[in-house]
Amino acid sequence: MMPVEKNPVLRSNAWLLDFSQSFCAAVGTRVLLQIIDNPKLHPVPCAPQHCSSVFSWQGRLLPVVDMASILGVEPQTPHLLAIAGYRELPGEPIRFGALLLAAPPVAIAVSDNQSCMLPEHSEVWSKFAFSCFEQQGKAIPILHLARVFSSLDA
Amino acid sequence: MSAAAVARSSTTSPAALLNISGLNLVLPQIDIRALESASDVDVGEAEPFSIGWIQYEQQRWPVYCISHELSLLVDVPGERRVCVLLGAGAGYVGILCDEVSIGKQVVLGQQHELPSAMHMPNTPVLGLTTLDADNVACVTNAQALVAYVARLVQT
Secondary structure: OOOOOOOOOOOOOEEEEEOOOOOEEEEEOOOEEEEEEOOOEEEOOOOOHHHOEEEEEOOEEEEEEOHHHHOOOOOOOOOEEEEEEEOOOOOOOOEEEEEEEOEEEEEEOOOHHHEOOOOOOHHHHHHHEEEEEEEOOEEEEEEOHHHHOOOOOO | OOHHHHHHHHHHOOEEEEEEOOEEEEEEHHHEEEEEEHHHOEOOOOOOOOOEEEEEOOEEEEEEEEOOOOOEEOOOOOOOOEEEEEEEOOEEEEEEEOEEEOHHHOOOOOEEOOOHHHOOOOOOOOEEEEOOOOOEEEEOOHHHHHHHHHHHHHO
């Protein structure tokens, strides 16, 4: 009997997030908790343009970050919101935040051999990305959410 | 004292709720020294960036009109019907609002710290609070708000 060779099937381990105008980044599958369609945002004055509203979610008021605004493109209209959970440091309590999206997230499979250099706007991505991988010829940063939800100066 | 502590202390006493073009601002009711009609504001010889004067305790105090983004306005929107007079050190400052709620009308929900990503230098927003299922208010106090307006006027 011939041994059966199993096809190596890559399971999805990341979400690809579209922040508008082809600006994309990825987060781990466990990071995204919920997608909200047409969210009601509460503006907060005297806040940075990229984080100028909060979203009420499960008794919390989550900061809403518009990565498109950070990247210098037109700020997004609040159409889709991704609720994300992250830790500032390993072992610390989970914190929550929200990211504005231009399209629903897409599940993708990423492996170590896809790592590459940061894409355009690398001065921005170097602040907000752990690392980067290549997906269909495009460099996709992996978001460092603790930095995204702390401040631009972090 | 941390911003969160300031925000908590700001709202442990009875609170007042100011509505400015949809922006909800909560501050300690004790910070409000008087409520006047916007029509009582004397618009003659206004100081730069103020919209006029209000008479209180035999003196006149500057009145400012701010937007829902907390920028100074020189053209007063028609919906600004109330002038709140805030204690500011040794004097007072008037701020025009659409509506002001005080006493038992103001029921605050859970208090929240301002998320760290939203901190800006000199912001008068000290924290956030829910009002009901659909509304959120920014927590401030007279000291922070008057200092903020003074900085806007100077710059």
